Amino acid sequence: MIPTIPQSRLIRATYGAYVALFFLYLALPLAVVAIFAFNDSQFPSLPWEGFTWDWFFGDERPKIGVFHERPILRAIGTSAFVGLCVSLLSVAVGTSNAFLFNRYDFRGKGVFYVLMLLPLVIPGIVLGISILVFSSTVANAAWNVMEWDIMALRPGLLLVILGQFSFITTISTLVIATRLQKFDRSLEEAALNLGAGRLTAVRTVTIPFLMPALIGAFVVAFLMSFENFNTTLMLVGSDAPLTIAMFDRLKEGSTPLLNAVSLLLMVGSSLLALVMIAFQRK
């Protein structure tokens, strides 16, 4: 059924209702999370006790708001740091990969391409444990052979960053490669004809063309890193990123504080997404 083919009104109405119901299903969990952030009660549940901002700005027990809750603020900082490192690394390697697959023909290219896609079909938790096992093998070897204790290879932020980087790079490679494919190489040749060196041509012609994809890949990588749970769970040390910190809280029981953090997350990621869309439009 398409609009140009007449359909009975009943079928169309039912279909429309189904789609409406679907979007209600999508919106419902997020809506309740957001609404209960303003409930003046110890628990994020009915009955509604009245409206309050305390879960954001409150500074007295039992209602300490997000902006006065140090562990949560620290976890947000940790997540942001990890996210920035992962985004920078994965966009850099992703760009390099995109150029490699776009500009060079070499033996084993097909195999490398499939290998590059592989992290998408490995469960995140398996990626996490394999990196955990390998890094501890290396650390143990370093200790046995040279008596070096490499703390960075024990669970902690470096491993979290590497673990997230290991699969987010695939995504940034795909995003950047798609845009690079649309690039008209005669533009670069024109720059070469006008006397530019190869690197100058790439820097002044190709990179500006890639900019929307680079920014898009950066934002997507940041969001994916920020909300990653499975891989992070296996590699985390004492500095917990936000998702892990929230998970630990949630296990102990929930307060509207978690709703408030969640609402801030929703607002933050929507803003980031809007920024990305604005850049894409240009």
Added chain:
Amino acid sequence: MQAAHRLGFVLLLTPLVLWLALLIIIPHIDMFFVSLRERVGVGEYETSLANYRTFLEEPLYLMTFARTAVMSVLATALTLLIGFPVAYYIAKIARGRVRSALFLLCLVPFWVSELVRTFGWMILLRETGVFSSLLQWAGLAQGPVEMLYNDAAIMVGLVYTSMLFMVVPLVTTLDSLDDAVIEAGYDLGGSGPSILREIVIPHAMPGIVSGSIVVFMLSLGNYLTPIMLGGKDSLWFTELIYSQFIVRFNWELGAVFGFMLLILSSVIVWGTLRLTGQTLEKTMG
């Protein structure tokens, strides 16, 4: 020029090789070796298949393994069934502004972390939750109703979490189907169901396959949803991996579990690709 070309090639190849070798390939090989280790004394190990035998001989492990696989397949099928009509609506029926708005709305829930989404379902479904209160208020239930901590709740959560990864590829492939082809189907006397079966679904196949693979992978490897929404009996295989690695510190058995999960997902992904005649490059790349 030739030398510069080679230099550029080597410079671009290095990050790729380092990334794949150090973070993907060698760690998995190392994990495989650990899974073959048997602890015979303090700090003493022997190569054997003992850990794999433990996995095969313990009914709880095998049951959980099978349950996780079956439930993931079920979640994938449900996501496809629920998502397909919506994707079709967005791609073929909605127009202009409405269309882009609906598409964007589909993406919104996934800009927030999975933890927040699961938390939302907990608020809705638990004994003191929104649904339970509404039912009591409407007089449909006498006391509080617990809807959390069962397999149905896990299913709702899994389908919710993966919906985006089904709808987006479906919209993309359905979008490329020319309306004229569907019209031609009607002109040639086809009915709604036969057109769906013979024109729309075959055309959408790449989208269906890539969506299903991703959803299956996400469900199989999910940890949060089963642990937060599931009950005491609804153990998920990832929970076993976590407990062997982090709680019991039995890395050898944990590595076996990790490997079994990897094998299961590879076999199913590979089988789906073979059955539908697709390749990984085409569906993912």
